[in-house]
Amino acid sequence: MAVRVRVPTPLRRFTAGNGEVTASGTSLKEIINDLESRHPGMRDRLLDDKGEIRRFVNIYLNGDDVRFLDQLNSAVKDGDDISIVPAIAGGR
Amino acid sequence: MSYITALKCRECGQDYPVEPLHVCETCFGPLEVVYDYGRIRAALSHKLIESRPRNLWRYRELLPVDHEPDIGPCSGFTPLLHARRLGAEIGIKRLYIKDDTVNHPTLSYKDRVVSVAITRAQEFGFSTVSCASTGNLATAVAAHAARAGLKCYIFMPEGVESGKIVGSAIYGARVITIRGNYDDVNRLCSEIADKYGWAFVNINLRPYYTEGAKTFGFEIAEQLGWKLPDSVVIPTAGGTILPKVAKAFKELKDIGLVKGGAPKIHSAQAAGSAPVIHALHKGTDLISPVKPNTIAKSIAIGNPADGFYVLGAVRESGGWGEMATDEEIVDAIKLLARTEGIFAEPAGGTTLAVTLKLLAQGRIKPEETVVVSITGNGYKTLEAVSNAVEQPFVIEARLDDFDALFERLSGGKRLAGAA
Structure with a gap:
């Protein structure tokens, strides 16, 4: 169950500068746990102390905001595409 | 002369240097410009502000720029x-x-934020400016970039009003429309900002931009x-x-x-x-x-x-x-x-x-x-x-036709003195 995870600049010090890494798991929660084991420190950047996705972090699964899916329980399958993006508010 | 001392995370309070950064590396919170208000208080007065040209730079001590700005000379100070x-x-x-x-x-409030962002982009030495926009921001970035002589890429969602596309492209900006909504555009742009090193006014220049x-x-x-x-x-x-x-x-x-x-x-x-x-x-x-x-x-x-x-x-x-x-x-x-x-x-x-x-x-x-x-x-x-306003009445170029129309529109009253 390998997926592609795109990593934003502020997290790349955990990934040796890589903008893209792979991870495995059947749910987003498992993916994040796998990211943590491969790149220690990442989970704390993504999740708050209650284990929820941080307010200023957006995670997209195949282009869909996981807040519209099943949050951390969103099902992940082989070949999926995950983007981690700072929750910038744009203009208009 | 600058009154900015640092950038600071609004969430966890961590300090950062005055650079094109917008996200806290620790908590992903937004960064905010920090000013030396003591010096600003000493420098700024009603009299000084009122003596300046009627544009947004009359409050320049409270804006995050270093030099005398020449972008947006007529932006702001609207009625x-x-x-x-x-x-x-x-x-x-x-x-x-x-x-x-x-x-x-x-013709929108975006001329304020963009004047500040493009001024800052020049100060940081960027040669390409860009933005994710549903329209007004796009036209503002394109226009101010043209005056500043910077290259410009505009990203917007498919389906925005055609005037907003034309209104960006006319300034020489390259417009790219994305199959998706505004949030999709924003997501793509923050990935592009990371990869290409461009000044996205509402992404990596966001702490400066928003101050406008x-x-x-x-x-x-x-x-x-x-x-x-x-x-x-x-x-x-x-x-x-x-x-x-x-x-x-x-x-x-x-x-x-x-x-x-x-x-x-x-x-x-x-x-x-x-x-x-x-x-x-x-x-x-x-x-x-x-x-x-x-x-x-x-x-x-x-x-x-x-x-x-x-x-x-x-x-x-x-x-x-x-x-x-x-x-x-x-x-x-x-x-x-x-x-x-x-x-x-x-x-x-x-x-x-x-x-x-x-x-x-x-x-x-x-x-x-x-x-x-x-x-x-x-x-x-x-x-x-366009469908909510009264549609025009079509008549021949004959006074009789207008008389008849006017009588109908005014509920049967005839113009005084008319035959």
Whole structure:
């Protein structure tokens, strides 16, 4: 169950500068746990102390905001595409 | 001469150098410019501000730039209009329209934030500027980039009004439309910003860019004779302007340029894209994203990251917020146009429609001084109202034909003296 995870600049010090890494798991929660084991420190950047996705972090699964899916329980399958993006508010 | 000392994370307080950064590496919170208010207090006075040209740079000490700016020489200082006819119709005596439909050069409040962002982009040495935009921001970035001689790429969602595409491309900007909504565009752009190292005004220059929105608030205070109003109604999309207007009022008080109580600040959203209002009404800090569906495309942002700060600023001020349906938005656009001769885009219709609701609810009182924020021009969004206006009458070039038409239109009355 390998997926592609795109990593934003502020997290790349955990990934040796890589903008893209792979991870495995059947749910987003498992993916994040796998990211943590491969790149220690990442989970704390993504999740708050209650284990929820941080307010200023957006995670997209195949282009869909996981807040519209099943949050951390969103099902992940082989070949999926995950983007981690700072929750910038744009203009208009 | 600069009065900026650092960038600071609004969430965890970590300090960062004055660089093109926008996100805290620790908690992903947004970064905010820190000023030396002691020095600003000593430097700035009513007299100094009033002696300067009528543009947004008259407040330059409170803006995050280092050098004498030459971008946006005519941006800002838009009219604050006492709306007597509209006020009489809705029952508010001291009703004012802050009219950014005539901001220079692209007719929206975005000329403020972009003037600051492009000035900063030049100071940082960028050669390409860019933005994710549903329209108004795009045209502002394209125009100011042209004057600054910078390369420009504009990203917008498919389906925005055609005038906004033409209105960017005409300045020589390269326009790329994305199959998706505004939030999809924003997501792609933050990935592009990382990869290409361009100055995205609303991404990596965001801490500087957003500060430009304060000038909307500075001007309201100055134009009321260095007084603050009782209520201000402001549209909410990404959530930039409302907290920054609150900040502007606070800064003016802190450095001693205005006195008295702080205004209630009210947020206006379109019912088809109202995540902040839903959270406000529910009494929660958690903003659930929505998929926008409204004619008010310029404020159709379903996942506003600064929405959290909008909630904070509204609650702290004792204000409230409401949403307006597309029909109410169109009615309000027509009301403003017919009573005051100001043609607002749907965001402005939203703001006026919400003002009416807050008045009906007693959240705004008839005896208050009220400022309605009109942030964009209706000539850019003709599609939104083209079916809501009276269609033209077609006649032959014969006086008899007009006489007959006029008689019909005036309910059978004939023109005095007519045969």
